[in-house]
Amino acid sequence: MQVSRENEIPHLKFKDVSFSYPGEKENLIFKCNFSIEKPGFWMVLGKNGSGKSTLLKLINGIIFPKNGVIDSNANIGMVFQNPDHQILMPNCRSELLININQNISQNEINKKLNMCLIRWE
Numbered sequence: 001m002q003v004s005r006e007n008e009i010p011h012l013k014f015k016d017v018s019f020s021y022p023g024e025k026e027n028l029i030f031k032c033n034f035s036i037e038k039p040g041f042w043m044v045l046g047k048n049g050s051g052k053s054t055l056l057k058l059i060n061g062i063i064f065p066k067n068g069v070i071d072s073n074a075n076i077g078m079v080f081q082n083p084d085h086q087i088l089m090p091n092c093r094s095e096l097l098i099n100i101n102q103n104i105s106q107n108e109i110n111k112k113l114n115m116c117l118i119r120w121e
């Protein structure tokens, strides 16, 4: 049985996480440990090529650790560095629409879109 974690405070925990890209012998990320126990505004700093984007892809589940455990109940989105790698549609509304569950009523769809867009208008 899957336990619902919907009402928990979002958290993120890395325990001894290591990662290397295929074909690479050296770990790019080696035994990384940290935890974020409540929502906030966090930054990852590091020089070019140090592994910041890789770390974010691990957090998002786009790639998986070679070793270690990532524990998170957070619903995390990611904006890629180059918009052309992410944005497909000509405007925000149509971009959101392609990611929305289409099995709900048009009214519900509009409500959800408006809720997301109102923050940016």
Ligand SMILES: Nc1ncnc2c1ncn2[C@@H]1O[C@H](COP(=O)(O)OP(=O)(O)O)[C@@H](O)[C@H]1O
Residues within 6 Å of the ligand: 021, 022, 028, 046, 047, 048, 049, 050, 051, 052, 053, 054, 055
């Ligand atoms: N898909 C990939 N395959 C192989 N190597 C990669 C890939 N993506 C990034 N790298 C390498 O991993 C290292 C870290 O990259 P990245 O996480 O993008 O760093 P940052 O975001 O800090 O600039 C770099 O040496 C980069 O060339």
Ligand SMILES: [Mg+2]
Residues within 6 Å of the ligand: 052, 053, 054, 081
């Ligand atoms: Mg980067």
